[in-house]
Amino acid sequence: MSVIVLVEHTGGNIKKKSFEAVQYAAQIAQQTATTVTAVVLGSIADAEMEALGNYGASKVIHIADNRLDELHARAYTTALVNIARAEDSKIIITLYDINGRAVAPRVAAQLKAGIVAGALSYPNLEKGFAIKKSVFSGKAFAWVNVLSDVKVIMLMPNTFQLSKTDGKATIEKQDISFSEKDFGIKVTAVNKVTGEIALTDATLVVSGGRGMKGPENWGLIEDLAKELGAATACSRPVADTHWRPHHEHVGQTGGTIRPDLYIAVGISGAIQHLAGVNGSKTIVVINSDPEAPFFKAANYGVVGDAMAVLPKLTAAVKKFKEQHH
Amino acid sequence: MKILVCISQVPDTTTKIILKDNDTAINSQGTTYIINPYDEWYALVRAIELKESGIATEIHLVTVGKADIEPVIRKALALGGDEAIRIDAESIDPYQTAVYIADYTKSAGYDLVLCGKESIDYNNGTTGVLLAELLDMDYIGFATSVKIEGNVAIVNREIEGGEETDSCNLPVVIACQKGVAEARIPNMRGIMAARTRPLKVIAPSAITPLTAILSYELPPAKAGVKLVSADNMDELVALLHTEAKSI
Ligand SMILES: Cc1cc2nc3c(=O)[nH]c(=O)nc-3n(C[C@H](O)[C@H](O)[C@H](O)COP(=O)(O)OP(=O)(O)OC[C@H]3O[C@@H](n4cnc5c(N)ncnc54)[C@H](O)[C@@H]3O)c2cc1C
Numbered sequence A: 001m002s003v004i005v006l007v008e009h010t011g012g013n014i015k016k017k018s019f020e021a022v023q024y025a026a027q028i029a030q031q032t033a034t035t036v037t038a039v040v041l042g043s044i045a046d047a048e049m050e051a052l053g054n055y056g057a058s059k060v061i062h063i064a065d066n067r068l069d070e071l072h073a074r075a076y077t078t079a080l081v082n083i084a085r086a087e088d089s090k091i092i093i094t095l096y097d098i099n100g101r102a103v104a105p106r107v108a109a110q111l112k113a114g115i116v117a118g119a120l121s122y123p124n125l126e127k128g129f130a131i132k133k134s135v136f137s138g139k140a141f142a143w144v145n146v147l148s149d150v151k152v153i154m155l156m157p158n159t160f161q162l163s164k165t166d167g168k169a170t171i172e173k174q175d176i177s178f179s180e181k182d183f184g185i186k187v188t189a190v191n192k193v194t195g196e197i198a199l200t201d202a203t204l205v206v207s208g209g210r211g212m213k214g215p216e217n218w219g220l221i222e223d224l225a226k227e228l229g230a231a232t233a234c235s236r237p238v239a240d241t242h243w244r245p246h247h248e249h250v251g252q253t254g255g256t257i258r259p260d261l262y263i264a265v266g267i268s269g270a271i272q273h274l275a276g277v278n279g280s281k282t283i284v285v286i287n288s289d290p291e292a293p294f295f296k297a298a299n300y301g302v303v304g305d306a307m308a309v310l311p312k313l314t315a316a317v318k319k320f321k322e323q324h325h
Numbered sequence B: 001m002k003i004l005v006c007i008s009q010v011p012d013t014t015t016k017i018i019l020k021d022n023d024t025a026i027n028s029q030g031t032t033y034i035i036n037p038y039d040e041w042y043a044l045v046r047a048i049e050l051k052e053s054g055i056a057t058e059i060h061l062v063t064v065g066k067a068d069i070e071p072v073i074r075k076a077l078a079l080g081g082d083e084a085i086r087i088d089a090e091s092i093d094p095y096q097t098a099v100y101i102a103d104y105t106k107s108a109g110y111d112l113v114l115c116g117k118e119s120i121d122y123n124n125g126t127t128g129v130l131l132a133e134l135l136d137m138d139y140i141g142f143a144t145s146v147k148i149e150g151n152v153a154i155v156n157r158e159i160e161g162g163e164e165t166d167s168c169n170l171p172v173v174i175a176c177q178k179g180v181a182e183a184r185i186p187n188m189r190g191i192m193a194a195r196t197r198p199l200k201v202i203a204p205s206a207i208t209p210l211t212a213i214l215s216y217e218l219p220p221a222k223a224g225v226k227l228v229s230a231d232n233m234d235e236l237v238a239l240l241h242t243e244a245k246s247i
Helices: A016-031 A046-055 A073-086 A098-111 A215-228 A236-240 A271-277 A293-297 A306-323 B037-052 B067-079 B094-105 B127-134 B188-196 B233-242
Strands: A003-007 A036-041 A059-063 A091-095 A114-119 A130-135 A140-146 A151-155 A170-173 A186-192 A204-208 A231-234 A261-265 A282-287 A300-303 B002-006 B009-011 B033-035 B058-064 B083-087 B112-116 B138-149 B152-159 B162-169 B172-176 B199-202 B211-217
Touching: A003 A016, A003 A073, A003 A098, A016 A036, A016 A046, A016 A091, A016 A151, A036 A046, A036 A073, A046 A059, A046 A170, A073 A098, A091 A098, A098 A114, A098 A151, A098 B094, A098 B127, A098 B138, A114 A130, A114 A140, A114 B094, A114 B211, A130 B211, A186 B152, A204 A215, A215 A231, A215 A306, A231 A236, A261 A306, A271 A293, A282 A293, A282 A306, A282 B233, A300 B233, A306 B233, B002 B037, B002 B127, B009 B067, B033 B037, B033 B067, B037 B058, B037 B067, B037 B112, B037 B172, B058 B067, B058 B094, B067 B083, B067 B188, B067 B199, B083 B094, B094 B127, B112 B127, B127 B138, B127 B172, B138 B162, B152 B172
Parallel strands: A003 A036, A003 A091, A036 A059, A059 A170, A091 A151, A114 A151, A204 A231, A204 A261, A261 A282, A282 A300, B002 B058, B002 B112, B058 B083, B083 B199, B112 B172, B138 B172
Antiparallel strands: A130 A140, A140 B211, A186 B162, B009 B033, B138 B152, B152 B162
16 A cells, blocks of 8 residues: 655666655555555665665665666556555655656556646645645646545755655565566667756756847856856757757746846846746845846845846855865 | 647636635636637647738637636637637546547647647646547647648647757647747727637536646745845845845
8 A cells, every 4th residue: 555656766876856756655554554665676676775765765675687777667657567566555656857757648548547647746645645736837726636546746846945854764665577668768879968067957057048148158157157057048049049059948938947146137037937937935136227026036036137137146146165174 | 730739718817716615626716718828829820820821721729618718718719710619617636628639630630739838827838748648649749930831730849958859740739838929919800700600519428637736825924025235235145045045
């Protein structure tokens, strides 16, 4: 009956957001009087998996098959469905990210489970099994009630604060026989963005719009990002005119991010832009036009020329870091 | 090669969301509906390009919805598409919607199913994957380019922390996002032609939903922006540290 949670890792290092998913699963396990079984796929050391106990997993099932080092959604599904059946699990949790979104719906279809895509709350059991999620690109929230016996939840990353406990997990090795079609997709080239912080995982983001005037001024954005340890993003016209790469484009038609801090520089704050960033916990807007709509969605604002403000902000961050070390 | 494009209708991106009936429903009065941008700009336009280049022979569009969504489907037909199928049901639960489409698709013999990476109303992004599972097909999500070479789809897609190139035998379901194609505007000829293209209405299969929306909430209004002088960036950093606790 345990709550099953899929754990992601990059090259053997468990992702922070997966600890968050395990902790989320532990809370639900407590609500429903059961325990958490974390599922880890691919090559990873036992010592790394032991840390899952600190976030509430009581058991880790490790399938070491190195074909699982890359996302093969159907193989991941086979693994999760097998384990869920063996454990007679009623609740299966993944993240609402690229990997989770490729796997969870397949698991749900096989187990005839209702899905919550992008959970922002624990289930409200008084109302049934109702979970809050964002709809209309952040313009509203919906409470989705899962009616089926088995439930699949994709947790929105960066929703809950992590807190470590001294809990311990036992690690169990399993072999699962996969079929050929579990590996039907052949990966012919991989291009991992290295050095930069991945935008979707970043807790701090500095973003530039057309007010930055041209790509030659992006050094100012990058300097601030580097000082903060932040990722960089941009508005759609900036990506469309190739000032910045497409993967940085956020908004209705680009990426959706929910960092702790979003600093928007020279971005007007069109509703389609806000759709991608309005889940940010804190928003800082730097804009020369005091009437820019973005100020209405911001927590902090600076009215001024970005070219003048950015170096000052970067210097202030640097000073702050020196004082706090 | 026959392509199926899944089309969903969504409120126009600038729509203000107003709740009604004790917050259990969205007030749709006065709302303009559009084709979900990911379905239109990327999936449908790519299908049209594949037909223009002689790779695809036929494009069908499928949608789940009641008769009031037909104008949106006509608009999709005006962009391109030889035939549309409307499954006459409300789309409320991802699983139910996918079963409706899968039951139609099973016997229809499509080589390629294209959809958008998610719809901008419920932001689930589940239809394509569910459909693939129900049809026992492969699925590639977050595609940024889609090429067809013979019986193989060559797809660039976003992965966690980068991009990869995949190849996969047809049939396959591909969910498209930015990069797959450039937006187009329907022309007069297309609009005229769309009027005469078949729009078939079929009855949904009997399947109960696995989820239901109990109620909605609007986000709390922002407390108001705190302005900091451009000459006092130390203060901004201090606020971000002590008040916002974000650094
Ligand atoms: C269907 C649809 C989908 C869309 N999807 C997206 C999307 O995903 N993402 C997105 O971003 N947009 C999207 N858009 C476009 C969106 O409506 C806006 O046009 C776009 O966000 C504007 O980008 P911007 O703020 O960079 O540029 P602008 O609107 O041109 O704003 C530039 C801002 O910079 C300020 N500025 C100028 N000079 C300076 C200076 N020296 N210092 C400081 N500030 C300065 C100006 O006051 C202004 O506020 C979409 C539009 C549609 C119709």
